[in-house]
Amino acid sequence: MALKRRDFLLFVGASAGAVALHSCASGNSGLSGSSKKAAPKSSTVGFKPVRGSMPLETDGIELTKQVADYGSYEVVDDLVLPEGFTYDIIGAWGDNIGDSRFGYNNDYLSFIETGKDEGLLTINFEYISGSTWMQTYQQVIGQSLPFDEVKAAVANSKGKINAFALPDSDALKAKIREISKEGLVDQGLGVISIRKTADGKWRRTHSSADRRITGISGLEDDRYLKATGPAVAIFRKQQGQGYIDGLGDRIIGTFQNCAGGTTPWGTVLSAEENVQDQVPEPVYVDGTSFDPEALPFQIDDKTVDGRANVFGLAGNKYGWMVEIDPANPDDYGTKHTWLGRFRHEAVALKAVAGKPLAVYSGCDRRGGHLYKFVSKGTINKPQDKANSQLFSDGMLYAAVFEPDGTGRWIALEPKTSVNPVLPSTVEGNLVPLPKRPEGGIFEVKTDADATSFKEQFATLGDLYEGNETEKQGAILIDAHYAANAAGATTTARPEDTEIAPDGSLYIAFTSGSPGDDGGPDKRIFKGLKGETPWEYGWIVRLVEDGDESAAMTFQWESFAMGGEPAEGGAGFANPDNLEFDANGNLWMVTDISTSKHNQTVTSRVDAEGKPLEQTDIQGIFGNNSIWVLPTSGSNAGNAYLFGIGPMECETTGLFFTPDQKTLFLAVQHPGEQHGMRKDKAAETRKFTLKTTDGKEFVQKRLVPLGSNWPSKGTTDPPKPAVVAIRRLDAEPI
Ligand code: FEO
Ligand code: CA
Ligand code: CA
Ligand code: CA
Numbered sequence: 001m002a003l004k005r006r007d008f009l010l011f012v013g014a015s016a017g018a019v020a021l022h023s024c025a026s027g028n029s030g031l032s033g034s035s036k037k038a039a040p041k042s043s044t045v046g047f048k049p050v051r052g053s054m055p056l057e058t059d060g061i062e063l064t065k066q067v068a069d070y071g072s073y074e075v076v077d078d079l080v081l082p083e084g085f086t087y088d089i090i091g092a093w094g095d096n097i098g099d100s101r102f103g104y105n106n107d108y109l110s111f112i113e114t115g116k117d118e119g120l121l122t123i124n125f126e127y128i129s130g131s132t133w134m135q136t137y138q139q140v141i142g143q144s145l146p147f148d149e150v151k152a153a154v155a156n157s158k159g160k161i162n163a164f165a166l167p168d169s170d171a172l173k174a175k176i177r178e179i180s181k182e183g184l185v186d187q188g189l190g191v192i193s194i195r196k197t198a199d200g201k202w203r204r205t206h207s208s209a210d211r212r213i214t215g216i217s218g219l220e221d222d223r224y225l226k227a228t229g230p231a232v233a234i235f236r237k238q239q240g241q242g243y244i245d246g247l248g249d250r251i252i253g254t255f256q257n258c259a260g261g262t263t264p265w266g267t268v269l270s271a272e273e274n275v276q277d278q279v280p281e282p283v284y285v286d287g288t289s290f291d292p293e294a295l296p297f298q299i300d301d302k303t304v305d306g307r308a309n310v311f312g313l314a315g316n317k318y319g320w321m322v323e324i325d326p327a328n329p330d331d332y333g334t335k336h337t338w339l340g341r342f343r344h345e346a347v348a349l350k351a352v353a354g355k356p357l358a359v360y361s362g363c364d365r366r367g368g369h370l371y372k373f374v375s376k377g378t379i380n381k382p383q384d385k386a387n388s389q390l391f392s393d394g395m396l397y398a399a400v401f402e403p404d405g406t407g408r409w410i411a412l413e414p415k416t417s418v419n420p421v422l423p424s425t426v427e428g429n430l431v432p433l434p435k436r437p438e439g440g441i442f443e444v445k446t447d448a449d450a451t452s453f454k455e456q457f458a459t460l461g462d463l464y465e466g467n468e469t470e471k472q473g474a475i476l477i478d479a480h481y482a483a484n485a486a487g488a489t490t491t492a493r494p495e496d497t498e499i500a501p502d503g504s505l506y507i508a509f510t511s512g513s514p515g516d517d518g519g520p521d522k523r524i525f526k527g528l529k530g531e532t533p534w535e536y537g538w539i540v541r542l543v544e545d546g547d548e549s550a551a552m553t554f555q556w557e558s559f560a561m562g563g564e565p566a567e568g569g570a571g572f573a574n575p576d577n578l579e580f581d582a583n584g585n586l587w588m589v590t591d592i593s594t595s596k597h598n599q600t601v602t603s604r605v606d607a608e609g610k611p612l613e614q615t616d617i618q619g620i621f622g623n624n625s626i627w628v629l630p631t632s633g634s635n636a637g638n639a640y641l642f643g644i645g646p647m648e649c650e651t652t653g654l655f656f657t658p659d660q661k662t663l664f665l666a667v668q669h670p671g672e673q674h675g676m677r678k679d680k681a682a683e684t685r686k687f688t689l690k691t692t693d694g695k696e697f698v699q700k701r702l703v704p705l706g707s708n709w710p711s712k713g714t715t716d717p718p719k720p721a722v723v724a725i726r727r728l729d730a731e732p733i
Pocket of ligand 3: 496579
């Protein structure tokens with residue numbers, strides 16, 4: 001049986017509302033070769049899709065014309081939008097914000113209206129792209145930093161040094177401090193006030209709410225971040241097995257702020273993701289941190305990381321969900337520890353009056369879990385700012401996805417049984433578990449070792465030390481490894497989570513490949529013909545049983561799968577941020593890693609004639625891009641290409657104004673690989689592509705090297721920037 005992708009989705013939808021990828025995939029011979037006559041109509045999306053780098057079922061081009069039409073392609077260093085749409089820059093790296101500056105690598109955006117056509121835009125600044133940041137720092141910020149001197153000084157020690165242990169009088173320490181500080185200033189959060197003027201453009205109004213919360217807030221001022229929940233008991237420890245920073249429950253800064261969420265009561269949640277790049281991630285049995293020396297300062301031509309090392313920041317205070325009230329100029333953020341410490345990508349809230357609050361968040365690592373916090377108290381009025389109190393008591397759960405399309409939640413508490421994930425079920429056969437009694441983690445590679453771990457420890461409480469509150473705090477601090485020990489499903493890098501208008505949860509699983517951290521459950525995360533690893537990702541829909549926030553069981557199904565149309569994919573790769581518009585269409589941006597962008601694909605097979613791995617042909621997908629997927633009607637699950645980002649960037653932070661007339665978008669790390677584009681540098685590269693019915697053909701593609709976006713002058717540095725997208729006719733998008 002050869003099913004078209006659309007038929008497959010209908011088949012999924014017809015099967016009791018929820019069927020697993022695996023059970024759908026088995027029993028059919030895949031999609032290539034299925035006869036496709038006409039492309040689906042794009043009437044439901046309200047724009048003519050832009051022309052991407054490969055043939056799509058949704059591009060409006062007839063099958064017979066695909067080879068001719070896609071035989072050559074030019075990638076452009078700009079934000080490409082459909083006819084009738086335009087964009088304006090709202091702010092870019094280095095611009096002034098309050099007493100600081102607009103940071104690097106803007107990601108999550110949240111717009112909270114304060115009046116007609118005006119409001120507060122909260123912006124996450126996730127990370128710095130080492131080589132491009134160093135290359136352009138002086139030109140953009142107007143100051144120099146001693147990169148070359150410090151690089152030379154640590155070159156003999158593999159570019160790493162434990163600067164924390166150097167005496168304060170040491171000249172090298174002072175220079176590392178200077179670089180680390182500026183790097184951390186470029187991370188965190190920002191709030192800016194904006195207003196739409198009569199010409200349809202958004203402009204900054206510089207109100208008293210404008211401010212930065214940076215990676216060093218609190219270090220040289222009193223702008224410490226606060227914390228709630230059981231991990232506070234660990235932060236307040238005066239002594240323990242590991243490193244204690246002496247600050248109690250005060251926290252210096254927030255960094256690696258990736259995506260986030262906006263509460264119905266007008267606060268913003270910001271997710272600390274890859275904190276392992278700046279602080280030690282593993283912890284001791286009592287939840288205290290490893291010494292700063294475990295993650296030294298690191299600098300080479302490509303990287304400036306371990307920037308918390310010189311300041312002696314405690315690892316267990318990072319990797320949390322931070323809440324801020326943009327409207328309160330004195331609020332510098334609160335880390336809610338009941339939501340767990342892991343590589344938080346984003347957050348989605350199910351806030352229904354009379355029910356407990358449910359907070360969903362994925363841990364974006366290979367083998368990371370999906371989590372849900374359920375509050376102890378219930379919501380009275382969703383718009384009431386007092387609802388922030390609900391974050392301070394409840395329970396954190398991790399998801400178990402069963403291959404049959406059902407699932408359940410496991411409480412991460414001391415009495416939960418140890419029942420580790422078996423390596424044989426995981427792509428790459430690797431599961432990291434808490435190492436005892438030393439603390440930290442160890443790699444389990446055989447089912448026998450996982451079983452022996454289970455024989456040694458009965459409950460999560462046996463893995464952590466302290467009184468009940470302290471054990472709970474340590475479990476939350478070590479949430480990922482505790483969840484591995486409890487048997488939560490290892491997944492395919494969950495990126496965004498978003499609640500649909502119908503109350504279901506959409507999850508972007510961005511990549512199914514395994515890595516050093518682990519891999520996804522291979523019984524679940526597969527291609528249509530059962531292929532593993534499936535690199536290109538999925539969008540999955542999860543429905544809680546009874547639609548209840550506090551439900552302990554759920555159903556799940558595949559909504560759309562990344563990949564080439566000829567293999568049953570929807571035409572995108574590596575879905576990341578999600579956002580619903582008022583019509584219930586799902587907007588999605590991709591995060592193909594920069595090193596893969598437009599990487600040439602001269603053949604689909606290696607020297608021995610073996611098909612290349614998916615990770616070796618990702619270049620076919622071109623630049624990162626913006627897609628729209630209807631969630632109902634005959635086009636449900638089809639993906640329409642709305643926009644394409646500038647060179648070597650990631651498009652992030654989708655957020656609509658309430659009137660739907662503006663779509664805010666953050667363009668992160670333009671020029672991340674080649675830096676500033678010089679003299680319009682470009683290369684022509686060859687790509688072996690497939691028509692939507694699977695016939696190979698060759699495309700000649702012109703690829704600019706580096707970026708000059710957003711100002712686009714031939715000697716302009718690339719800068720991360722936030723834009724407002726609108727229709728030229730001023731109608732809703
Ligand atoms: Fe920061 Fe997982 O994207
Ligand atoms: Ca992301
Ligand atoms: Ca989102
Ligand atoms: Ca990402």
